[in-house]
Amino acid sequence: MKLLLVVAAALIDADNRVLIAQRPEGKTLAGLWEFPGGKIDADERPEQALVRELHEELGISVKTACLAPLIFASHAYPDFHLLMPLYVCRRWEGHIAACEGQTLKWVAATKLRDYSMPPADEPLILALVELLA
Ligand SMILES: Nc1nc2c([nH]c(=O)n2[C@H]2C[C@H](O)[C@@H](COP(=O)(O)OP(=O)(O)OP(=O)(O)O)O2)c(=O)[nH]1
Numbered sequence: 001m002k003l004l005l006v007v008a009a010a011l012i013d014a015d016n017r018v019l020i021a022q023r024p025e026g027k028t029l030a031g032l033w034e035f036p037g038g039k040i041d042a043d044e045r046p047e048q049a050l051v052r053e054l055h056e057e058l059g060i061s062v063k064t065a066c067l068a069p070l071i072f073a074s075h076a077y078p079d080f081h082l083l084m085p086l087y088v089c090r091r092w093e094g095h096i097a098a099c100e101g102q103t104l105k106w107v108a109a110t111k112l113r114d115y116s117m118p119p120a121d122e123p124l125i126l127a128l129v130e131l132l133a
């Protein structure tokens, strides 16, 4: 069993909405909506990896001190096991842009269920609904 370590962020705006991104064609789970983030490189700390991913995918600068752990996903996919901490982030620098051609959407936590997300994300949605209720 291959363990895949991924980090993800729930960016929250002033209206308590959460940012989700639609995975582009050609990637695994294409078309599904996800929390921005990605795989942790071998030499990286998780928070460092997330800062890098948020810069690559959204063009924003985030300080590790502004990443608060909320919950993690532990999910068995057919070919790997995903372990994915989800951090909450309310503070960043720069303007959010779709740097990788992905579609971005700000959504109220209670509306996240209207968007198809990977099965690993199900428990994360619940945690966000409770956090932002
Ligand atoms: N970013 C993210 N990945 C998720 C979520 N839910 C979920 O099952 N995943 C899975 C899908 C992928 O198998 C893996 C993330 O890998 P990825 O391909 O997006 O990683 P990456 O951003 O580093 O992209 P790449 O450079 O490898 O193309 O985690 C989620 O909410 N956000």
Ligand SMILES: [Mg+2]
Pocket (backbone or CB within 6 Å): 036, 037, 038, 039, 053, 057
């Ligand atoms: Mg990614």
